[in-house]
Amino acid sequence: MINSLKTKIKNKDANIGIIGLGYVGLPLGVEFAKAGFTVTGFDNDTKKVSEISKGNSYILDVPSKDVKSLVSSKKLSATSDKSLLNKMDAIIICVPTPLRKTKEPDISFILSATEDINSNLRKGQLIILESTTYPGTTEEVILPKLGGNGLKVGKDIYIAFSPERVDPGNAKYKTKDIPKVVGGISETCTQLAALLYSQIIKEVIPVSSTRSAEMVKLLENTYRIVNIGLINELALLCDKMGVSVWEIIDAAKTKPFGFMPFYPGPGVGGHCISTDPHYLSWKARTYGFETKFIELAEETNSYMPHYVVDRITGGLNTRKKALKGSKVLIVGITYKKDINDMRESPALTITNSLIEKQAKVEYYDPLVPNFKIDGLELDSVALTKENIGSCDCVVIVTDHSSIDYKLIVDNAGLIVDTRNALRDFKEQKNIVRL
Ligand SMILES: NC(=O)c1ccc[n+]([C@@H]2O[C@H](COP(=O)([O-])OP(=O)(O)OC[C@H]3O[C@@H](n4cnc5c(N)ncnc54)[C@H](O)[C@@H]3O)[C@@H](O)[C@H]2O)c1
Incomplete structure (x- = not known):
């Protein structure tokens, strides 16, 4: 046989x-x-x-x-x-x-x-x-x-x-x-x-x-979620300390051993990273074992979309605007760049929260022509000078490679960049970085 x-x-x-x-x-x-x-x-x-x-x-x-x-x-x-x-x-x-x-x-x-x-x-x-x-x-x-x-x-x-x-x-x-x-x-x-x-x-x-x-697979994805949680926590701290987490990661990763870069962002998504570690913590509980690192990383990562909404609110506030009634354009709706998968995307939590707070939400994603959220159907708008200029805030949630970032920088009043997509644009008043 x-x-x-x-x-x-x-x-x-x-x-x-x-x-x-x-x-x-x-x-x-x-x-x-x-x-x-x-x-x-x-x-x-x-x-x-x-x-x-x-x-x-x-x-x-x-x-x-x-x-x-x-x-x-x-x-x-x-x-x-x-x-x-x-x-x-x-x-x-x-x-x-x-x-x-x-x-x-x-x-x-x-x-x-x-x-x-x-x-x-x-x-x-x-x-x-x-x-x-x-x-x-x-x-x-x-x-x-x-x-x-x-x-x-x-x-x-x-x-x-x-x-x-x-x-x-x-x-x-x-x-x-x-x-x-x-x-x-x-x-x-x-x-x-x-x-x-x-x-x-x-x-x-x-x-x-x-x-x-x-177990190999769960180790790999737990390793990712925990390190993403750690770098997200440090991003929150760096903001308070007035230093750039992106600059620090770039310098740290020049160490040729013992360091692997992970990057902060608006939260984790997809069918794997946001799901798999829960399979491990569930099984661990049947052994009377608590996977504390997973729970802690989950807590920090799931806070990130709400932190992004706070940064949008703060950015609008400095321009004497309230989130309620402001027009917010979300750029990139998928859970990571250059794919069309929206499963568990943090962009959905951000969109939901903005709608709840009565902002007028639009989105642009070159890979997702439309999607439904809480029964509401949204179509991707065109990324034009006029559309960008008419928004009170543009939020870069997913940094697809094909997006014209210069067009955004040149025409937006306020940009919240959660992915360091605007790394090549020097400090400018209209950019709020994570
Ligand atoms: N997407 C990823 O990047 C990725 C990476 C590594 C591992 N995984 C794992 O691989 C598995 C599959 O993930 P995916 O992203 O391909 O899912 P998916 O949803 O893209 O595809 C699964 C397919 O299975 C079909 N299906 C469900 N039940 C079926 C059945 N009984 N008979 C026939 N077809 C059935 C669904 O219709 C769907 O087309 C998951 O366990 C996931 O965690 C996914």
Whole structure:
């Protein structure tokens, strides 16, 4: 059984199924298809299935021309028909892992994908979970379900976890350049998963268990959230001390060892950084353990959007204006630059707070033509001299590369820059920096 699967993988004859064709699943599926595998993407969202079937990409990092050529050469297809899972030799689960309102893990998407696999399971399949989740999920949730069919894991079927480290919008490190960590339920499971990924990824790092592989991802994102929390706290202090946090980071990062720069901002967002550490703190609580660093970082980071609103209010105040009734233009609405993902974006908290305080809010984002907030539909305005000039305050929340910052500096009465996007513009009266 194992040798036949190994041969199929090495010869690129293995059929690969990807469950969830989002920011993670689509680039991964495209990479396997480009390497010569036949890839079937499974998604409940029929719009995504139809776009892929027409050869269109909806993820900025994946060019439509790649999807089109892979679909027409029958290397890539998409479907919502889960019965086809039975035909797959390897299945990779890339479904969302959000938080409930109570900030507890919501693994319902993993459960439903596991049910779909279970209903179509056969001997010889390799199943890998890539969704970020708490340590223990693969062993405690997937293993009992798939291993409860009389099939022996490590002999009849193979199960592993491999954290996804893709960084949407990062032109330097794409899927194939980012080393892949894998941990299986057994040694054989690890070997098979490592063999599969080594077909498309330059470096594969095996670890001793699924639990360790799950923990690796949470260490990486906890490290980020804690350091972002620290630098946000120092940004608040630097403002009080009248020194520039940006200048200090630039100087500190010249130290060739022992320092890695993190930057302050309007708060954290996205499906990972703002979510994953809560998976760890939730699991830690089941061991009677409190993850104090995570809670503290969360407290500081979630204060940042409100701090930005305070800086807007302060800036208007020095111009003898009240926030109520002032026209505020938010520039950049996504959670980070050069992507179109708005999930958990701090810009949404800032917008909500400004609306609540009765400011007149407009936004400009070259990558998001419109969005809804609390039932209110907003369309991106054009970034023109007139629109900028008619606003009481322009707030740079997301520093997309394509934005004409000179146009903003030349025409705005007041700018609050939360990202140091205006670093090349020397001190000017109309700029308030974080
Ligand atoms: N976005 C990132 O930058 C990133 C990076 C690393 C890890 N991750 C992790 O990867 C996972 C996926 O994230 P994403 O950003 O790709 O999510 P996404 O929302 O962009 O995509 C998930 C897709 O799964 C589909 N789906 C949900 N349940 C399904 C089911 N039962 N069957 C078939 N399709 C189903 C959804 O329709 C959606 O298209 C999450 O656990 C996330 O934490 C994301």
